[in-house]
Amino acid sequence: MVQKKNRAFFEEKIADFSEKAGREYLPWRKQNITAYEVWVSEIMLQQTQVNRVMEYYTRFLKRFPEVESLSEATWEEFLPYYEGLGYYTRGRNMLRTAKEVVMKYQGQFPREKKLLETLPGIGPYTASAILSFAYNDNHLAWDTNLRRVIGRFFLGGKHLIVDEGIWEEVFQMQRKVLNGALMDFGSSLCLARPKCEACMLRNKCVYYVEKGEKERQDKRYKISDKKEKGEKTKKIDWKKAEVYVFLHEKHQKYYSSQKKSFRPFIISSGYNTRAGIKKYFREKYNLTLSVRPPHKKNIILDEPVLFVNAQILLGEPHFSVFPKKAVEVYNVHILNI
Numbered sequence: 001m002v003q004k005k006n007r008a009f010f011e012e013k014i015a016d017f018s019e020k021a022g023r024e025y026l027p028w029r030k031q032n033i034t035a036y037e038v039w040v041s042e043i044m045l046q047q048t049q050v051n052r053v054m055e056y057y058t059r060f061l062k063r064f065p066e067v068e069s070l071s072e073a074t075w076e077e078f079l080p081y082y083e084g085l086g087y088y089t090r091g092r093n094m095l096r097t098a099k100e101v102v103m104k105y106q107g108q109f110p111r112e113k114k115l116l117e118t119l120p121g122i123g124p125y126t127a128s129a130i131l132s133f134a135y136n137d138n139h140l141a142w143d144t145n146l147r148r149v150i151g152r153f154f155l156g157g158k159h160l161i162v163d164e165g166i167w168e169e170v171f172q173m174q175r176k177v178l179n180g181a182l183m184d185f186g187s188s189l190c191l192a193r194p195k196c197e198a199c200m201l202r203n204k205c206v207y208y209v210e211k212g213e214k215e216r217q218d219k220r221y222k223i224s225d226k227k228e229k230g231e232k233t234k235k236i237d238w239k240k241a242e243v244y245v246f247l248h249e250k251h252q253k254y255y256s257s258q259k260k261s262f263r264p265f266i267i268s269s270g271y272n273t274r275a276g277i278k279k280y281f282r283e284k285y286n287l288t289l290s291v292r293p294p295h296k297k298n299i300i301l302d303e304p305v306l307f308v309n310a311q312i313l314l315g316e317p318h319f320s321v322f323p324k325k326a327v328e329v330y331n332v333h334i335l336n337i
């Protein structure tokens with residue numbers, strides 16, 4: 001399936017890229033990282049951009065340096081170190097997982113992928129990332145970057161990886177290095193719109209040689225095929241969506257949940273009705289709101305999200321205020337994930 005010389009070329013160039021342009025400065029790329037430290041970084045990265053996670057990660061590990069200290073934390077103790085990352089279900093899963101690792105596995109994350117996947121909030125990708133980054137075990141961490149780079153280079157399209165298991169046997173590079181390098185490569189060169197002209201893989205890249213035809217065909221096939229077969233797309237449970245509340249005054253100024261940059265108020269699914277949102281602001285901030293129906297629905301990092309506008313009717317808001325422009329910048333950023 002994969003020619004030996006292509007595999008060798010790919011690995012040589014990717015290793016070279018890693019040496020010259022890898023993001024080794026990231027705190028979760030340090031040598032001798034523990035499974036716990038990888039897990040914390042992966043959970044945070046599931047929901048937030050790298051730069052932002054860097055702010056939280058070091059502070060979080062300073063307060064909870066190992067899984068034992070996290071397992072003893074209450075939600076109230078945990079929240080100040082997590083608040084602002086959103087997706088509170090995942091935050092709650094972090095606490096549940098920490099407790100389970102301490103009680104069931106004596107404080108050691110299991111070394112077996114199947115066992116890791118039984119822990120709350122850990123799926124196949126996170127399990128592979130933990131095992132490869134902490135122990136250099138033989139697992140490819142199939143995130144969107146790996147799918148895109150490997151799929152395009154060897155097969156001509158980012159959607160063309162079907163059987164992931166086969167690829168575990170193909171590569172010889174240390175998994176820790178390979179996974180990290182492909183993540184960096186996929187987020188700097190082989191982007192959704194790839195920068196092929198600057199890419200050292202292009203001479204042997206199927207996508208480049210075929211001018212991306214398979215990827216385009218694949219997209220067309222997927223949409224038309226589904227329509228033809230009348231296949232249902234995955235049902236989205238909007239009742240479980242998180243809500244991004246854009247609290248504003250006549251769309252001139254916007255209140256932010258954070259001090260230094262604009263961020264909407266992110267409310268977990270327990271409060272995702274208009275009445276729930278009002279209750280949340282009344283209880284948490286002593287404010288009475290008027291809340292509009294959701295003006296947008298979106299899937300962000302595989303999670304359903306509702307966008308809601310609201311204004312303050314009664315009460316004194318003690319929030320930072322930003323102009324409309326900051327909100328537009330935020331929306332471009334968040335909608336392009």
Ligand code: SF4
Pocket residue numbers: 149152153189190191194195196197199200201202205206207208
């Ligand atoms: S040539 Fe283009 S598509 Fe191929 S790996 Fe490089 S950036 Fe990606």
